[in-house]
Amino acid sequence: MKTKENHIALEATDLSIGYKSVSICDNINFTLHKGLLAAVVGVNGIGKSTLMRTIGNFQPSISGTLKIKEQNVVDFTPLKFATTLSVVLTEPITSNNLRVQELIALGRQPYTNWLGNLSPKDILKVNEAIELLELSELKHKKCHEISDGQLQRVLIARAIAQDTDIILLDEPTTHLDLYHKVQILKLLKSIAHQTLKTILFTSHEIEMAIQLCDKMLILDGLNNPFEQPCKLIENRAFESLFPSDAVRFDSITGAFRIQK
Known part of the structure; x- marks a missing residue:
């Protein structure tokens, strides 16, 4: 793996996302370096796709800053943006x-x-x-x-x-069977590490993301923790993601268990 931790590819500071003046998720903070595979996870409706659309410059943020290579996203020309960041929605x-x-x-x-x-x-x-x-x-x-x-x-x-240096993928494993889900995510990780591209994707495959990602952003509408998966497990960040009467996160196995 060739990651250079001093090279920041994508950075969000106090970012609020939503539509027009209505925010759906606030307090989003993360820093992604070159050569990393990262996932955005969270419950339905929390703003995962909206975050992708905001980073991809399809819609403006409500407040906060979003930078690519230390330059504000809104300052990019369309051509420069298209040769820097690619998106699959x-x-x-x-x-x-x-x-x-x-x-x-x-x-x-x-x-x-x-x-x-x-x-x-x-x-x-x-x-x-x-x-x-x-x-x-x-x-x-x-x-x-x-x-x-x-x-x-x-x-x-x-x-x-x-x-492009940055690739955004909204639910890239949708419609894929288990084998191809794993195959795609392993391929994306290999591409990120070998070519120093930064790949950020949204996913409902939380357990798979825990095993394969370098960093994860949990959109919970409150603190929105961002860290290495192992650190998130240590900090019990996954345990409050879903109602405890339905599923429980097992920090030992890194898997969710159905409450019967």
Whole structure:
């Protein structure tokens, strides 16, 4: 692992997120360095997707600061932002008639000329992403001809092809079976560590994130703790995540137990 702890990639300070002037989650603070895989977890409706949209500059924050490489997000030009940060959200795509290879190639748009012609480097990045996500057999299929799980891998490949320092993924393991959930998260961790990209994703797969992530942000609407998973377990941060009469977190096994 090549992580350089002195290189800050993404930083939130006293961040409040929401819509218009209505905040849904306050007091969000975290610092992510280069080469880390990090997860955002929390109950439904707490603001995980809203945080992704705020970091991705799709909507403004209510208050606080959000910086990429020590520069305020709102100060980036659109082109600079597109070559620095890539995003995969949960919204359905509008390009179902594109072939898989064509959709992945859209990740290269920030680098192509006004005609959208792909250079040899662009083609290389697209092919690398196809290989990484094991999509070679699907690359000529149209997006409406593949499963939801396969499409999820295609969208991740598009973000990889965009070749940005920071990658945001909202629920990247949605529609995937257990094997492919693990495979995708292990791949993302390998990419982060080997290429020094910073990858932040939201997930309901809390136990899996505990095992694979370098850092985790728990959105609880109060303190929103951010730390290494082992530190969060030591601090009993997971124990109040869900109502205790339904599930209980076992700090020894790092798993949730159903209360019968």
